[in-house]
Amino acid sequence: MPTAVFFSKDGKADSLPATVGMTIMQVLRGNGIPANAVLCSVGGRIVAEKATLGPDDHLEIRQVRHYDLDVTRRPATRVLPSANPPVYSKAVLFDDSGSLEVQSEDMDESQFAGYVEQIFASSIVDHDLLAIGRQAVVGLSGGRDSVAFLKLLERCRDRIGTFPLTAVTVTGLPDWEEPATFGAAKAVAESLGVDHVLVGEEAIRETFALRRSFHEVMQDVVGGDSRQMVMVITHHVMRRMIEIEGARRGVGTVVLGLNADDLMASIVTWLTSGFVMGSIPKRTIGDLEYVFPLFRVTKKELTLYLEIVAPELNRQGTPGRFTTGPQERSMAYALTDHLYDLWPGIDYYVFEAYRQFAERMGKAEHDVCRTCGASYLPQPGVHNPKALCDVCHFFAMREYAVVRV
Numbered sequence: 294m295p296t297a298v299f300f301s302k303d304g305k306a307d308s309l310p311a312t313v314g315m316t317i318m319q320v321l322r323g324n325g326i327p328a329n330a331v332l333c334s335v336g337g338r339i340v341a342e343k344a345t346l347g348p349d350d351h352l353e354i355r356q357v358r359h360y361d362l363d364v365t366r367r368p369a370t371r372v373l374p375s376a377n378p379p380v381y382s383k384a385v386l387f388d389d390s391g392s393l394e395v396q397s398e399d400m401d402e403s404q405f406a407g408y409v410e411q412i413f414a415s416s417i418v419d420h421d422l423l424a425i426g427r428q429a430v431v432g433l434s435g436g437r438d439s440v441a442f443l444k445l446l447e448r449c450r451d452r453i454g455t456f457p458l459t460a461v462t463v464t465g466l467p468d469w470e471e472p473a474t475f476g477a478a479k480a481v482a483e484s485l486g487v488d489h490v491l492v493g494e495e496a497i498r499e500t501f502a503l504r505r506s507f508h509e510v511m512q513d514v515v516g517g518d519s520r521q522m523v524m525v526i527t528h529h530v531m532r533r534m535i536e537i538e539g540a541r542r543g544v545g546t547v548v549l550g551l552n553a554d555d556l557m558a559s560i561v562t563w564l565t566s567g568f569v570m571g572s573i574p575k576r577t578i579g580d581l582e583y584v585f586p587l588f589r590v591t592k593k594e595l596t597l598y599l600e601i602v603a604p605e606l607n608r609q610g611t612p613g614r615f616t617t618g619p620q621e622r623s624m625a626y627a628l629t630d631h632l633y634d635l636w637p638g639i640d641y642y643v644f645e646a647y648r649q650f651a652e653r654m655g656k657a658e659h660d661v662c663r664t665c666g667a668s669y670l671p672q673p674g675v676h677n678p679k680a681l682c683d684v685c686h687f688f689a690m691r692e693y694a695v696v697r698v
């Protein structure tokens with residue numbers, strides 16, 4: 294059997310489990326040690342972490358910088374147990390003048406549903422995201438986020454009241470129709486007295502001045518070398534069609550179903566690309582205010598919540614060709630999910646920091662697209678001409694659309 298010892302800079306020696314055929318990287322990962330933090334040697338010789346351990350190998354792992362890796366490997370933890378076996382444990386790292394402790398609360402099904410509803414209700418009330426006298430429009434795709442939003446409104450009605458809402462379903466791509474959940478989503482909308490509007494393919498074609506149907510254009514895009522544009526385009530088209538429907542009704546608030554990890558992943562993307570984004574949990578773009586009532590709830594929490602309160606709404610098909618994003622999107626989500634493990638509740642810290650940063654940065658200059666009419670933030674490295682959003686610019690370059698003057 295090989296042996297492995299980790300020597301931390303504060304003088305501790307830790308025996309780590311290792312078996313024949315494991316790579317050093319696997320030993321490190323299994324023990325929460327980043328390769329960048331250590332130098333590894335086998336039999337006194339330094340080796341790269343991809344090396345595989347043989348039966349007589351003795352691996353020594355030495356930390357290269359003096360800091361305490363136990364803050365992530367073995368954090369100080371306080372657990373509030375639940376009487377029943379927990380389905381979820383909500384953990385948040387608390388920083389008391391530099392002293393860290395992870396406090397976690399075990400929850401059974403009913404405690405968990407109560408927790409999500411309480412956090413949702415207080416997000417809306419504390420940040421004034423929705424108000425009884427303020428019309429708002431929400432995209433209803435039949436996907437989990439919009440459905441969970443309506444379900445939460447329904448179940449929190451006694452606590453926060455009902456809000457004047459119009460739900461907009463944009464059709465035009467096969468992936469946008471979720472037959473498994475759509476009927477049920479409609480039923481929830483009806484029970485809330487929410488107006489429901491369908492926007493069809495013709496309206497998309499008209500808005501974006503397309504020469505062909507939206508579906509045909511997207512089939513072309515998905516099969517070509519600009520495949521990575523698919524998600525940018527579908528998100529933009531969906532957002533714009535919802536805005537137009539809202540504007541038609543004089544609505545000033547647009548509800549977006551982005552949840553905590555969506556927003557964390559956007560911040561990761563911002564940090565690694567320089568793409569500018571607006572504030573959280575509400576931002577003003579052009580004449581409209583965008584609100585994110587799910588900004589304190591993660592995708593996992595939303596999925597589990599639906600599984601508990603409305604499993605019939607939790608059926609989702611596998612993503613189709615028009616809902617598969619580029620790899621850099623996967624990278625942003627993977628990094629975000631790992632961050633939650635390493636720093637439980639990191640979103641609380643990051644959103645607050647970002648809010649302060651965005652305030653100091655001041656108001657970024659928006660531009661208005663002359664084709665689709667969207668307000669957008671010109672982004673560094675995206676060379677669209679003035680007053681043409683990146684999607685309409687792409688459509689024009691590929692001759693999918695006419696450019697309006």
Ligand SMILES: [Zn+2]
Pocket residue numbers: 662663664665666667681682683684685686
């Ligand atoms: Zn545009």
